[in-house]
Amino acid sequence: MPDETGLVEAYRHSLFLKVVFIISCFAALMLVIGYSLAVGQGITVSESYEIMMKHLAGEAYPLRSEMWWKDYFIWNNVMPRVAVGIIGGCGLAACGAVMQSIMSNPLADPYTTGISSGACFGAVASLIAGVSFASLGSGYTTVTNAFIGALVPTMIVILISRRINATPATLILIGVAISYFFNAAVTLMMVTATAEDLQAAYLWQVGTLTGMTWSSVPLMLVITAAGSAVAMFFSKNMNLLTMGENSAKSMGLDVEQFRMLCLIMVAVMTAAIVSFTGILGFVGLISPHITRLVIGSDNRVVIPASMIVGALMLVSCDLISRLVSNITDIPVGVVLSLLCSPIFLLMVTGLKRGRGVY
Amino acid sequence: MEMKAVDLGFRYYENTILSDVNVDLEGNKMVSIIGPNGVGKTTLIHCFSKILKPTDGRVYVNGKDIEDYKLKELAKIIAYVPCTSLDTFPLTVTDTVLLGRNPHSKWGSLNRDLEKVQETLRLLGIEDLAMRPFNELSAGQRQKVVLARGLVQESQILLLDEPTANLDIKHQMGVTRLLRDYSHKQGIMVIMISHDLNIAAKYSDEVIMLYGGNIFAKGSPMDTINPENIEAVYGVRSKTVINNGRPHVIIEDDDDPKTNICAGA
Numbered sequence: 001m002p003d004e005t006g007l008v009e010a011y012r013h014s015l016f017l018k019v020v021f022i023i024s025c026f027a028a029l030m031l032v033i034g035y036s037l038a039v040g041q042g043i044t045v046s047e048s049y050e051i052m053m054k055h056l057a058g059e060a061y062p063l064r065s066e067m068w069w070k071d072y073f074i075w076n077n078v079m080p081r082v083a084v085g086i087i088g089g090c091g092l093a094a095c096g097a098v099m100q101s102i103m104s105n106p107l108a109d110p111y112t113t114g115i116s117s118g119a120c121f122g123a124v125a126s127l128i129a130g131v132s133f134a135s136l137g138s139g140y141t142t143v144t145n146a147f148i149g150a151l152v153p154t155m156i157v158i159l160i161s162r163r164i165n166a167t168p169a170t171l172i173l174i175g176v177a178i179s180y181f182f183n184a185a186v187t188l189m190m191v192t193a194t195a196e197d198l199q200a201a202y203l204w205q206v207g208t209l210t211g212m213t214w215s216s217v218p219l220m221l222v223i224t225a226a227g228s229a230v231a232m233f234f235s236k237n238m239n240l241l242t243m244g245e246n247s248a249k250s251m252g253l254d255v256e257q258f259r260m261l262c263l264i265m266v267a268v269m270t271a272a273i274v275s276f277t278g279i280l281g282f283v284g285l286i287s288p289h290i291t292r293l294v295i296g297s298d299n300r301v302v303i304p305a306s307m308i309v310g311a312l313m314l315v316s317c318d319l320i321s322r323l324v325s326n327i328t329d330i331p332v333g334v335v336l337s338l339l340c341s342p343i344f345l346l347m348v349t350g351l352k353r354g355r356g357v358y
Numbered sequence: 359m360e361m362k363a364v365d366l367g368f369r370y371y372e373n374t375i376l377s378d379v380n381v382d383l384e385g386n387k388m389v390s391i392i393g394p395n396g397v398g399k400t401t402l403i404h405c406f407s408k409i410l411k412p413t414d415g416r417v418y419v420n421g422k423d424i425e426d427y428k429l430k431e432l433a434k435i436i437a438y439v440p441c442t443s444l445d446t447f448p449l450t451v452t453d454t455v456l457l458g459r460n461p462h463s464k465w466g467s468l469n470r471d472l473e474k475v476q477e478t479l480r481l482l483g484i485e486d487l488a489m490r491p492f493n494e495l496s497a498g499q500r501q502k503v504v505l506a507r508g509l510v511q512e513s514q515i516l517l518l519d520e521p522t523a524n525l526d527i528k529h530q531m532g533v534t535r536l537l538r539d540y541s542h543k544q545g546i547m548v549i550m551i552s553h554d555l556n557i558a559a560k561y562s563d564e565v566i567m568l569y570g571g572n573i574f575a576k577g578s579p580m581d582t583i584n585p586e587n588i589e590a591v592y593g594v595r596s597k598t599v600i601n602n603g604r605p606h607v608i609i610e611d612d613d614d615p616k617t618n619i620c621a622g623a
Contacts, residue, residue, distance in 0.1 A: 250433060
């Protein structure tokens with residue numbers, strides 16, 4: 001009876017299309033990575049893959065030969081920022097998707113509970129006032145300060161929410177209040193700063209991948225990988241939340257506890273990323289939306305797919321910022337917003353003609 | 359299966375919603391909870407499903423205190439279907455209904471679960487909606503989808519908050535009849551909140567009439583749905599006619615004409 005299997009087949013087919021989308025985005029990401037490595041070296045994309053592969057295979061070149069320089073440049077100059085771009089894009093997109101789900105709010109992003117303002121406060125305190133929250137080696141004051149600062153707002157949100165009936169709207173409002181507080185503190189520090197400090201503090205707030213080294217990668221990578229795995233494991237529970245809190249509870253999910261777990265996860269992941277890159281906005285907000293526009297709202301695919309879309313967006317925009325100007329660095333955050341807003345608007349009008357986004 | 363409430367009370371701060379509610383329901387039957395707006399019907403079934411924690415008294419499910427159940431464990435025994443649903447991030451109808459399988463799901467159960475979903479969608483006559491996004495459905499269609507989600511949960515007790523509020527008269531009858539037959543044949547207890555006295559009277563085995571946070575009357579439709587109770591609880595004058603052994607309510611208003619001849623003039 002063909003009719004009996006009709007739904008199973010239709011469902012499998014829709015799942016297949018979603019997988020195709022993920023694979024295409026992954027292929028595009030690989031292409032952009034190859035191009036990123038090749039730019040500025042006068043080599044082709046395939047050569048850049050070759051150099052990468054050979055490096056990973058442990059091939060050594062004669063010191064200061066032409067190939068040695070190419071390998072050195074790619075491996076030490078470009079690859080770290082590409083790697084940070086991939087990890088950051090993946091992590092922020094996953095956090096955005098999680099935050100939107102647990103808040104049932106399309107406007108939520110990784111910074112909704114005030115993480116960005118806390119991180120800014122930490123970073124600016126180190127850049128301008130020279131204050132260090134923890135003594136973990138002098139070279140990393142800004143990073144450790146930002147990391148610790150990023151965790152504070154979520155801790156406050158969680159502490160407050162234990163005492164009240166913490167609906168998503170309440171949590172968001174608490175986050176907004178905390179943001180305003182820390183932003184004001186940041187402004188206060190900035191008005192007293194010298195022009196040089198001011199520029200450093202300002203650039204940190206826009207977010208950039210310039211000057212990333214391999215030392216930035218391990219912590220970010222470990223936390224993002226672990227967090228993303230947890231997010232994917234949680235994705236089914238996020239689907240339960242699409243039906244509303246009461247329904248989710250009646251289907252076996254302890255909603256409050258789940259929400260707190262997710263908030264902690266998002267805070268740690270986002271802190272690990274922004275403490276190295278600065279506040280990369282937009283990618284966490286928009287890549288889950290772009291993903292849902294194409295493949296629907298099933299979190300089991302939305303989370304991995306937005307991660308790849310996020311990485312693709314961030315690495316592409318970093319590439320574009322390098323292509324446009326090699327001397328004066330345009331922060332990747334600026335390119336992100338300038339390019340991805342129109343793309344998103346085009347997608348909305350193209351794919352959702354006559355309908356709402358959700 | 360057994361659902362029992364002992365001296366159940368619920369307060370929001372100073373507002374007492376429910377007090378001293380005692381319910382003892384057993385066996386596969388269809389129970390309707392009726393009563394005016396704001397009387398605590400939804401609060402009562404939220405206490406039954408552990409969505410709310412009662413401020414007084416206890417709820418027992420199959421002889422065990424509901425507080426001693428884990429939510430996931432309870433989800434296999436009790437399913438709850440709300441009267442409204444969110445649609446911020448809409449899933450397809452199939453994915454929405456599939457959520458109801460969550461308490462039972464394990465690796466590799468997708469095909470079996472999908473067959474259950476299809477079966478249930480067919481039962482409710484909405485198979486053609488299977489791959490549509492939830493937010494593009496009408497209110498009545500949504501209600502059926504959420505009901506399907508409750509049915510595939512395959513619980514022993516099914517709690518429904520106004521499951522037919524957005525349906526036309528034919529579908530109201532269809533869905534309520536389906537629920538009654540389902541409870542008798544599958545051996546489950548269906549507890550539903552209803553605002554339609556005639557639908558409740560026609561299909562229920564038992565009626566619980568709430569008033570002022572208390573149980574005003576309970577028993578068979580014949581024992582509970584009568585002009586005296588309706589006047590006391592709703593403040594509405596009516597008369598009932600007996601049709602097939604069940605009461606049928608005809609409402610009356612003060613400015614009704616004295617004659618009962620309606621057709622023609």
